[in-house]
Amino acid sequence: MKELGPDAKRLLGAAARLDAAPEQIQRRMRQRVLGSVAAGAVTTSAFVAKGAVLGTATTTATAAAGTTVVASSVSLVTGFLGAAAVGLGLGTAALVATHAVVVAPSSAVVHVGATAPHVSNYPAGNVHPQDPTLPLEAVRTQEANEERLPVAPGLENEATLPHVTTATNTPNGALKGHSSSNSRNERGISVARREPEGSRALGHGNVSTGTGDFSAVAKPDAASIVQETAILASVQRAIRRGNPSSALTALEQYRVQFPAGALQEEATASRIVALCGLGRTEEGQRLSADFLRRFPSSPLSAHVQAACLNGGASSSTANQ
Amino acid sequence: MHPACPTFEPDPGSSAAWKADCAVPEPMPTVEELYDQHFNFVWRNLTRLGVPAPHLEDAAQDVFVVVHRKLPSFEQRNTIKSWLFGITVRVAKLYRSRNIRQRGRELDEEPVLVSTTGTPEELQALRQAASHVQRLLDELDDDKRAVFVLAEFEAMTAPEIAGALGIPLNTAYSRLRHARLEFEAGVQRLRAKEDWRFR
Numbered sequence: 001m002k003e004l005g006p007d008a009k010r011l012l013g014a015a016a017r018l019d020a021a022p023e024q025i026q027r028r029m030r031q032r033v034l035g036s037v038a039a040g041a042v043t044t045s046a047f048v049a050k051g052a053v054l055g056t057a058t059t060t061a062t063a064a065a066g067t068t069v070v071a072s073s074v075s076l077v078t079g080f081l082g083a084a085a086v087g088l089g090l091g092t093a094a095l096v097a098t099h100a101v102v103v104a105p106s107s108a109v110v111h112v113g114a115t116a117p118h119v120s121n122y123p124a125g126n127v128h129p130q131d132p133t134l135p136l137e138a139v140r141t142q143e144a145n146e147e148r149l150p151v152a153p154g155l156e157n158e159a160t161l162p163h164v165t166t167a168t169n170t171p172n173g174a175l176k177g178h179s180s181s182n183s184r185n186e187r188g189i190s191v192a193r194r195e196p197e198g199s200r201a202l203g204h205g206n207v208s209t210g211t212g213d214f215s216a217v218a219k220p221d222a223a224s225i226v227q228e229t230a231i232l233a234s235v236q237r238a239i240r241r242g243n244p245s246s247a248l249t250a251l252e253q254y255r256v257q258f259p260a261g262a263l264q265e266e267a268t269a270s271r272i273v274a275l276c277g278l279g280r281t282e283e284g285q286r287l288s289a290d291f292l293r294r295f296p297s298s299p300l301s302a303h304v305q306a307a308c309l310n311g312g313a314s315s316s317t318a319n320q
Numbered sequence: 321m322h323p324a325c326p327t328f329e330p331d332p333g334s335s336a337a338w339k340a341d342c343a344v345p346e347p348m349p350t351v352e353e354l355y356d357q358h359f360n361f362v363w364r365n366l367t368r369l370g371v372p373a374p375h376l377e378d379a380a381q382d383v384f385v386v387v388h389r390k391l392p393s394f395e396q397r398n399t400i401k402s403w404l405f406g407i408t409v410r411v412a413k414l415y416r417s418r419n420i421r422q423r424g425r426e427l428d429e430e431p432v433l434v435s436t437t438g439t440p441e442e443l444q445a446l447r448q449a450a451s452h453v454q455r456l457l458d459e460l461d462d463d464k465r466a467v468f469v470l471a472e473f474e475a476m477t478a479p480e481i482a483g484a485l486g487i488p489l490n491t492a493y494s495r496l497r498h499a500r501l502e503f504e505a506g507v508q509r510l511r512a513k514e515d516w517r518f519r
């Protein structure tokens with residue numbers, strides 16, 4: 001085969017010497033990629049929101065849900081620090097958790113096709129020949145069934161696991177991770193366990209993006225985040241098992257242990273669900289109104305609002 | 321492992337069949353390990369495959385999310401790099417196809433690729449070269465571009481390229497031949513312009 005001429009080779013040789021991302025980008029991307037992967041693989045695509053179809057499952061379900069989450073597609077604190085990151089895709093809000101429309105810091109609208117199933121349980125499928133970001137097939141394993149969060153009726157096949165990771169740009173400028181991740185996520189744990197270089201350089205939980213300035217992000221302590229997520233995971237389990245009183249007990253422990261915890265938003269949402277599940281509707285609604293004031297752009301808003309209307313825990317246990 | 325396999329490894333060379341049937345497969349790397357070893361590979365190839373700079377980070381994230389999802393199905397008969405490149409190509413194609421009008425990013429303004437060696441003057445020259453190469457690559461279609469990038473930048477062989485892209489070997493050769501011709505023609509045009517400019 002005819003080789004390239006000397007000029008072409010020289011040109012390519014010079015261009016080939018630029019072969020690495022700037023260190024700053026490497027650090028940022030490490031945090032972002034491993035954070036999202038650890039918390040439950042999320043594929044972003046900047047095109048879906050512009051009308052391009054990535055996968056029928058995600059787009060259809062998004063339309064059906066009619067739920068929009070304003071968030072950032074940057075990495076998240078909780079997911080990055082531990083695979084036990086707790087998600088609050090509860091009950092009907094599984095719609096929120098499974099299909100989130102994300103507004104990236106650069107103002108590009110990003111769709112998160114959150115049908116990526118549980119890391120260690122999903123069957124090995126093939127990447128779509130033309131579009132590797134298409135959602136995977138449903139997860140069928142018993143373990144996944146036990147652990148997965150409830151999905152709204154009719155979306156069972158599309159929104160298999162609400163393992164969604166979104167980082168919400170809250171009004172105070174802090175990023176909060178909302179992820180739904182399985183604590184038995186072996187591969188996720190292996191991702192999250194080792195302290196990434198980016199984290200060492202930037203400090204635990206420091207979320208930064210290339211396109212937005214999130215320097216004011218809260219920097220929770222890594223250990224406390226892991227503990228917080230562990231408690232909230234137990235809260236979630238209790239709610240899923242239809243045991244809201246246990247959930248409230250665990251939430252009380254959370255409140256005492258972490259009065260200014262990084263996952264206040266999630267804890268409050270869980271508390272509302274638990275209260276409504278116990279029939280303490282008035283209390284739940286009062287807390288819900290307070291929640292909406294404190295977290296007006298929370299992706300959990302829809303669920304929180306629906307919690308008491310739907311009879312509380314009934315929605316959370318619908319899928320068990 | 322096969323039940324008939326011995327629990328100890330036999331002497332080297334004692335049985336080829338044992339190796340074939342009983343060899344313990346390499347442990348599957350984690351996503352983190354893949355990221356640490358291959359992020360730059362993915363990043364520079366997304367760049368060379370024409371993903372616009374503003375979308376590079378999203379595209380890189382997509383690659384690793386797909387990697388994460390597909391890792392259990394990774395077949396070790398492929399090299400990790402060729403497997404990664406296959407995913408990278410598909411993600412890049414997705415981004416390119418929707419952003420075809422956003423060409424012409426200025427590498428000089430905000431470099432997305434750097435070199436770990438060289439003086440600032442050299443780096444400036446490298447960027448200039450990379451800018452030229454990027455324009456020439458933009459003139460290739462996606463299929464030829466992918467083959468060309470693998471062959472010329474990553475020094476992969478045609479069989480490796482065919483495996484990475486899932487195309488027949490002859491197709492890989494054919495695309496590479498055409499890509500080289502087109503690239504060479506582009507270089508000659510560039511050379512002519514430069515000559516004219518400095519005449």
